[in-house]
Amino acid sequence: MKRKAQLMLLFLILPFIKGSLFNWRYKKYIISKNVKNNYKDSISGTVQCSEGYINQTLDHFDPLVKGSLQQKYYVVNDFWKKPDGPVFLFIGGEGALSTYFLTDGLITEIAETHGALILGVEHRYYGESLNVDSLKLNNLQYLSSQQALADLAEFHRVISDKYSLGPNNTWICFGGSYAGDLSAWFRVKYPHLVYAAVASSAPVRAVTNFEAYNDVVKTSLSDTTVGGSQQCLSNISSAFKEIQLYLDNNSLDKLHKDFKLCSPLKSANDYAAFLSNLADPIEGAVQYNTNGTSNSIGYICKLISDAQGSPYERAIKLNDDFLMATGADCLESSYLDMVQMINDTNVNKTASGVGERSWTYQTCTQFGFFQTCDNNTQCPFSSYMGLGLYLDMCRDVFGISPNQVNASVNFTNLYYGSDTPKGTRIIFINGY
Template identity: 50%
Template structure:
């Protein structure tokens, strides 16, 4: 490895950010994306023994495969170039297994084949490591790909067909055979893809690990904020009943000011970039505040200044003038951590952001992902039920309106798409085999995943005290015992299945 390559990595990592005008959860997701890149960067260099070991290191191979834009209509000759990464460092030729890391709703980098539990397992089992960036994300998109007429080829079904074509490409490139069993890995939406790839293409994929995989599509995802409420009161991660009560009362105080038409006070107290212009902006405002807590729960322990313990310490602090003042402080701490001078609460600004067809080759693809929620999954995190600690202004209708405004997709079409997705994949009863579903009890997305063993080889691992995709990160000395045990259980199943593969597929 050259010094210039290292310098380039160090320069690029801090730039994987979001614009100032994004909603708070978009800011959080993009920061998590950057932090995970940095964490895998550090983990990799610790493993190779930087700087001495890195001098002889050969970077993974980056390449592009030409894919049909529409796998299901061969009369459509349009194509796009899809990015992949290959790491041969551990592979034992010719019969070593293949570990596939599946990309999702953000750009992919070389660290997808350099760090993480799947890489640790690949080192143990002498596997070839490959990863594939999801179509329409990162650089795997045509220049006009985000236009309304072009984005219609973005779907999980097309993505699975991409994976099948990639399987053939890699098999031909390395002269693979039945003696090279494939195991796929993914987390969050890619976790669902990992399970679905095994479900729909069992002749290609021998086994799958699906981490934090919301395999059940749901239009009105009310359970998300039920889990957030439970987590804010969970003493294991620094929550408490007092904290949850303080958060609930603080949002009631905000709602009271909105109902009284006192938006000016809220604009000042919570550093709004502009005046709140009516109900749509009010909903955007309370959503931004709720995002701080939702993000802290979903990604607990990943952002030092925005985790459950930190927020509950502020909300429950003795001597605070009021829960409203505590909420103001939470907002300020969040802004400071994100480098924001104000918060964009404009609904029209959100519509403008999602309507932009400019392709961004790094970070999270917000327009693309919202399109997928409108056409496949729903997943709208609402707050109209009594168990939600935030504002009832966070409604299903307010989120469905974006499908209509941005993509011209009517509400009944969204509902039909969600039903079809569950029929097509089997929701949280997929009826497959050799899949490990891994979830943390803090992660709100576990409510849409598989939490109980479905069969002898459809296995559910439920981790106490962990959040979204925690098991996928590189092992660390401060990992809680429950996480270490879960990783060991995953490793045992992978080892057993690879032994079975050698027997079934004719390997040595």
């Protein structure tokens, strides 16, 4: 059986959530590349990381609900100056928590400087922190940012008892992307437990139709300071315009052959899925921009500029390069196949990577973050990449209507304060 590029767009524990529903193969690829290339001047070879589990309450807000789950955590105490050294809490996001982020980079450097105990907590329903039936629809109701914050509060209590921590041990939490939200919100909602928070690339304002995402993509592709150029942007925009013309003219067999699609294009949602997956390496390069690797603006722009032929033919080359890099034989384009994949409740597929079903559920029930081009005249891609694709996915997988998606996004902003949260000692680190 051919390996398919299960291209499920969307955002993880690295800077800002890239994705809403598609391109999970690409997401795993990006994570592995960042892990290998970030923080090269590290001291991780000498840092020891131990792991453990705590028994978390399934529902922190309803005592009548019975059940629990085992939540995974990690401890690095190489630098801890007992008994009064601070505690650095690294919060996991929408994927399995890697020990790499606790034994390398900034948090390790400042822990060594300040004699801190480093703790890492995996998010419920991701990685190994879930039960065998967690992904079934009736159990997904216990997956939310509110439950995750309550998990952190309970973790604080358990670890304080285990390590005899007290008022002299200052807790500071860290997180990036969605976990950056959680870091800020933990300080806002539980200020008595955490003294300060570091929130890196934290999208604290939820939005259903996230058209502005591709505004940044467009600007970055033409910015020479990050490896882009006006010619690069022009080539990409022209390529997608030509692809859209083929779709408008029903030249589907040509697109199927040229872009090595896994299945025939049959519906408007297939068109949107195909185009979103085709755009994803470009969007991902802008988001992560790991210099010196294939997931960088410079690499994308050089490839699409150096390739021979028309912009359309250069887009074919870019897609071929992406399929080769991710080890895929074809580009996923079937909306129904994607629905089937998100409907998979097998938790064994979640432990080693990102949580496709879990994160899709959270986007539908709390955050949106659906990256579209349907009303954005500045988008360098295609207007076929519309909001309807994502709203249909929420409905067809979870039975959540468009009105419910919008209501949930509005509630999230009301509950946490959107982009004006009322908290103190929160450091928001953002880049452009």
